[in-house]
Amino acid sequence: MKLTLSQEQQQLRESVRSFLRTASPLPKVRQGYDRRVYARLNGELGLSGLIVPEEYGGAGAGLADLAVALEETGAALLPGPFLATTFAAIALTKVPDKELLTGIAEGRITATLSGEEIAGDGATVRGTLAQVLSGMEADVLVAPARTAGGVVMVAVELAGPGVTRTALETLDLTRGQAQVVMDGAPCRVLGPQPETGIGDRLCVALAAEQLGVMRAALDAIVAYAKIRVAFGxxxxxxxGVKHKLADMHCKLEQAESIVRYAAWAADESPAELPGAAALAQAYVGRACFEVARDHLLLHGGIGFTWEHDAHLFYKRAKADEVLMGPPRIHRARLAELLEL
Known part of the structure; x- marks a missing residue:
């Protein structure tokens, strides 16, 4: 097991960090999803195709490499459907579809994934999905559908007939969600729903983004603590401030070890992945929120204003904490896996 980044991963981290620093700085995050930034992200760095197999035009990288990229997009609070498309790509590696994977790798297709079952007959689907991540920006929805022959994974064109999308008011201002209603919407069957593997990998990918949010929040408050003067x-x-910052740093260090381990398990030790994924969401999700919360509080009054960036990290952290279910669900699963 290797918990440190390789030279290639360090280079990937610096490339993504440098790109986002200029193309999507924090002041621009408030403007929301920018298709030009997304196009450059894929055209210049090829991030959407990072884990897409080489035979479909991707880089064929593992989850450990993807985690490096997600950490940086999380730190930058990148708006838009990158995480949703990553989730869909993870699912599609289990039910490969040449058209979708090639389009994602080339940056032509943005996608999203739903874990809720819908009803289907092999040609059309019906149902309501209450919350779909980046549902207004994505081109394609990948979801499980229950048919007469069992549960299959289907792809639905979200701009096609029979689909109604309604934007939801969400806590996270940087990444939206939508209600998606399908009434006889045409679909394409991708294959049987995989029994295992997808959910655990999604947990690891989300934990990697949360690690980036934590790191950026801690860096911001440490920098502020060095310049803000109070009572001379x-x-x-x-x-009191030093101890709080030390506690936040300890949470970050533990979270990084957990994420690196979980990403390694996803690539090298599938038997360890379920426990590692459960641990990642049980610990990292809550730790990310606590660091973002304390980062806001330590900024004092200025941190509570709409003009300050602190609330953006706070809201992303809270939204991410419950995206794959609250931490208690993952704690219970971890306890079950450990036979506690």
């Missing part, structure tokens, strides 16, 4: 002293010199 830098606030970073006060014991």
């Amino acid at each position: 002293r830098y606030i970073g010199s006060y014991q």
Whole structure:
């Protein structure tokens, strides 16, 4: 097991970080999804095709490499459907579809994934999906559909007939969700629903983004503590602040080890993946929110204003914490896997 980044992964991290620093800085995040940034992200860096197999035009990388990229997009609070498309790509590696995987790898197709079952007959689908990540921006929905022959994975064109999308008011201002209603919408059957593997990999991918949110929030408050003066002293010199920052740093270090381990397990040790994925969401989700919360509180009054970026990290952290279900669900699953 290797928990440190390889030289190639360090280079990937620097490339993504440098790109996002110029193409999608925090002030621009408030403007929402920018298709031009997304096109450049895929055209110049090929991130959407990172885990797409080479035979479909992707890089054929593993989840450990993907985790490096997601950490940086999380730190930058990248708006838009990148995480949703990544989720769909993870699912499609289990039920390969040449058209979709090639389109994702080339950056032509944005996709999203739903874990809720809909009803289908092999040609059309019906049902209501209450919350679909990036449902307004995505081109294609990948979802399980129950048919007479069993549960299959289907692809639905979200701009096609029989589909109605309604944008939802969400806590996270940087990434939207939508209600999707399908009434006889045409679909394409991709194959039988995989019994295992997809959900665990989604948990690891989300934990990687949460790790990036944590790191960026901690970096921001440490920088602020070095310049903010209160009662004639830098606030970073006060014991209460120093201890809080130390606690936040410890949570970050533990989270990084957990994410690196889970990503390694996804690539190298499938038997360890279920426990590693459950641990990742049981710990990292809550830790990310706590770090983002304390980062906001330590900014003082300025951190509570709409003009400050602190609330953006706070809201992304909370939205991510419950995206794959609240931490208690993953704690219960981990306890079951450990036979506790």
